[in-house]
Amino acid sequence: MNSKVHSVVQTAVFAAMIFVLTAVLHIPAPSGYVHLGDALIYLSALLLGSPWALLAAAVGEGLADLAGGFASYIPATVVIKALMALLFVRAQGDKLLTKKSALMTVFAGIFNVGGYFAADFVISRAYAFADVLGNAVQSVASAVIFIILAAAFDRAHIMDRIKR
Secondary structure, three states, X not given: OOHHHHHHHHHHHHHHHHHHHHHHOOEXXXXXXXXXXXXXXXXXXXXXXXXXXXXHHHHHHHHHHHHOXXXXXXXXXXXXXXXXXXXXXXXXXXXXXOXXXXXXXXXXXXXXXXXXXXXXXXXXXXXXXXXXXXXXXXXXXXXXXXHHHHHHHXXXXXXHHHOO
């Protein structure tokens, strides 16, 4: 298969998985919902690299906002999630779970909370403070799920299979 077609297909599959883990398999919360789509963003960045992971993150999460009735957040989400993926692209290595990729979950979480605080502040000043806790919980949950999946994928040599 043509390598560009292969990359497009992988990107579409990751965008779909990110969408499902965000829009479908989420936990309702007072400030919206908590999802695990970010864990797949981190994995996609390490497996696909740039620009494909940035596209998967932006499309998957942007469509989740649209499907969830949060259309006003789509511009912020596309930028925030693509930049979160970019953090992990910079952590690419021979394995998915490394000290650097584990550390990136902290930076991505801070970026997620800060980015949505800024977006919330523009959209609705009062809501900005209320949303911080939900975004922090989501960031921690995504980090934990990423670490679990990355360790399992490394043991199963998934990276070698996807990069073929």
